[in-house]
Every structure is written in structure tokens, then in C-alpha cells.
Amino acid sequence: MKILANDGISKSGVIALEDAGFEVITTKVAQEQVANYINTNDVAVLLVRSATKVRQDIIDACPGLKIIGRGGVGMDNIDVDYAREKGIHVINTPASSSDSVAELVFAHLFSGVRFLYDANRNMPLEGDTNFEGLKKAYANGIELRGKTLGIIGFGRIGRSVARVALGLGMRVIAADKFVGSAEIRVDFYNGQFINVDIVTEPLEDIFKHSDFITLHVPAQDGGYVIGKEQFEQLKDGVGIVNASRGGVIDEVALIDALDSGKVAFAGLDVFEDEPKPAIQVLMHPKVSLTPHIGAATLEAQDRIGTELAEQISSLLKTQNS
Numbered sequence: 001m002k003i004l005a006n007d008g009i010s011k012s013g014v015i016a017l018e019d020a021g022f023e024v025i026t027t028k029v030a031q032e033q034v035a036n037y038i039n040t041n042d043v044a045v046l047l048v049r050s051a052t053k054v055r056q057d058i059i060d061a062c063p064g065l066k067i068i069g070r071g072g073v074g075m076d077n078i079d080v081d082y083a084r085e086k087g088i089h090v091i092n093t094p095a096s097s098s099d100s101v102a103e104l105v106f107a108h109l110f111s112g113v114r115f116l117y118d119a120n121r122n123m124p125l126e127g128d129t130n131f132e133g134l135k136k137a138y139a140n141g142i143e144l145r146g147k148t149l150g151i152i153g154f155g156r157i158g159r160s161v162a163r164v165a166l167g168l169g170m171r172v173i174a175a176d177k178f179v180g181s182a183e184i185r186v187d188f189y190n191g192q193f194i195n196v197d198i199v200t201e202p203l204e205d206i207f208k209h210s211d212f213i214t215l216h217v218p219a220q221d222g223g224y225v226i227g228k229e230q231f232e233q234l235k236d237g238v239g240i241v242n243a244s245r246g247g248v249i250d251e252v253a254l255i256d257a258l259d260s261g262k263v264a265f266a267g268l269d270v271f272e273d274e275p276k277p278a279i280q281v282l283m284h285p286k287v288s289l290t291p292h293i294g295a296a297t298l299e300a301q302d303r304i305g306t307e308l309a310e311q312i313s314s315l316l317k318t319q320n321s
């Protein structure tokens with residue numbers, strides 16, 4: 001049986017699938033050619049990350065498709081309900097990348113509070129004499145320790161972020177429509193651990209009390225989580241990180257808030273207009289950018305590949321038995 005991993009898959013995932021008897025194709029097929037390729041090559045399983053869109057047209061055109069697998073969390077690039085109505089299994093790997101996304105959040109936070117994004121761009125070329133001037137420009141860094149981190153969306157990724165924040169000595173507050181409270185276990189290198197209970201709070205309280213805000217919510221149908229009105233409720237000088245989905249923050253309002261100083265910096269891994277961020281976002285000196293790489297670590301992709309292989313083997317075994 002053939003599997004097309006159109007947005008790539010880790011080596012460990014390929015090995016696990018091949019050991020289970022599947023043929024894995026890792027050729028990148030252009031979006032418009034995916035349906036044709038699946039049919040011509042008798043592909044039974046289509047694996048994607050966020051790049052390939054699996055909409056109704058592909059689902060309708062590929063009656064032989066048995067499984068659509070999302071290597072990752074967000075399934076907004078797949079018409080999940082429609083595929084399931086057509087009898088196709090749709091799977092994802094919700095737990096595999098949480099720690100990687102959480103660590104990227106802190107990469108952006110540290111970058112923001114110590115101006116790394118801008119300092120990198122402005123380091124002197126040979127012959128430049130204004131080194132002291134540069135030192136002054138980046139002299140007003142702040143520490144994360146002791147500050148309040150507001151986590152919007154307290155699912156797996158939000159909780160991983162909380163674990164790191166607690167380890168750094170930050171105060172953590174969180175909001176989530178569906179989660180009332182969570183026990184966060186912080187593990188230390190020597191085997192010791194502590195448990196910390198966090199009770200979620202209304203969104204308005206997160207806006208009001210956070211020194212930094214990080215978002216971990218799915219793509220939204222009903223407007224921005226932080227738009228113009230919400231920016232006004234934030235503390236002056238707040239730092240914001242978004243490694244969830246573009247479209248949860250209003251980028252036009254964000255640029256205004258950065259220009260006015262309401263927001264001190266933003267770290268963005270996702271954009272309203274992905275893959276190409278708006279030019280105002282791209283060029284802004286207070287914005288630290290990454291190209292949607294929250295889950296892009298060797299460890300996360302290994303876990304994702306292996307988990308997909310397990311799920312596919314067990315689904316197809318059940319179906320064939």
C-alpha cells in the first residue's frame with residue numbers, strides 16, 4: 001500500500017512505515033497535481049503538514065483514499081468533517097510537538113526582551129565606529145524572571161509553555177474557553193519535580209495583568225482574539241508572541257500598537273497572510289519573525305513520524321481484519 005508524504009516526514013517515520021510494509025513516497029507534488037498523483041499512483045494514505053491543503057475537491061477526486069494524516073496539530077488545512085463523511089480516516093499527532101513550540105515561544109521572548117532580532121541586523125560592519133552607540137541602543141533589556149506571562153489557550157502547548165515559564169521563575173496566568181484548571185508538573189534534571197495548579201481566568205484579566213502574552217489557540221472563525229479593542233486593554237509595554245495561527249492577531253492593529261509603544265515587541269511564527277508576511281510586519285524593527293517553525297525540531301518530527309506510523313498501521317490492520 002502506498003503513502004504519499006507530501007510535506008515530508010522524518011526518517012524514523014519512513015522506517016517505521018516501511019517496516020510495517022508500506023511504500024512511502026516523499027516526492028513533493030504541487031497542490032494542483034495532488035489528486036491526479038494520488039489516483040495515478042494508487043496512493044491510499046495522504047500525509048501532510050500545514051502546506052498542502054486537503055479540501056473537498058481532492059477528497060471528491062480521490063475515492064481510493066483511506067487515510068489523511070496530519071503530521072502535527074492544526075487541521076485547518078484539511079476539510080476534516082467532509083473527509084470523515086466520505087469514510088476517510090483523518091488523524092493527527094496532537095501531543096508530539098508541544099515542547100518544541102513552547103521552546104520557540106521562549107526563543108521569541110528572550111529575543112524580544114534583549115532586542116536580539118534588531119541587534120543581529122545592526123551589528124557593525126568592519127570599520128564602523130559606533131559600537132558604544134549600539135550598546136546604548138540595546139541597554140534597556142529586561143528579565144523574564146518575576147514577570148507575568150499570560151497564556152491564551154491552555155491545551156497541551158499552552159501547558160508546555162507554562163512548564164518552561166514556571167521553571168524560569170515567571171508568574172503564569174492562563175485563559176481557556178474549555179479548561180477550568182490544570183496541574184502543571186515541572187521536572188528538574190535531577191529527577192525532582194513540583195506540581196503547580198493553575199486555575200484559568202477570564203480573558204480580560206489576562207489582557208490587564210500580563211507583562212507578556214502568548215497565544216495557543218486554533219484558527220478562529222469568529223474574528224481576532226486580539227484586535228484593536230483588545231490591544232487597548234493590554235498593559236503598556238507588553239510583549240506578544242504568536243506561534244499558533246495567523247489570523248488570531250490583527251496585524252494592522254499590532255503594527256499601530258508597536259508604533260505607539262503600547263506593545264514593546266512581537267514574536268511571530270505565523271502570519272495572517274502566510275507564507276508571506278505583510279511588508280509592515282516584515283520590516284518592523286520591533287518584530288522578531290520565524291517562518292512557521294514551531295514544530296520544526298528533529299525531536300518533534302521524529303515523534304510525529306513514529307506516531308503517524310503507529311496510527312496508520314493500527315487503523316489499516318483493524319480495517320483489514
Ligand SMILES: O=C(O)[C@H](O)COP(=O)(O)O
Pocket residue numbers: 049050051071072073074075097244292293294295296
Ligand atoms: O499545527 C501544527 O502542528 C503546527 O502549526 C506545525 O505546522 P507544520 O507541520 O507545517 O510545521
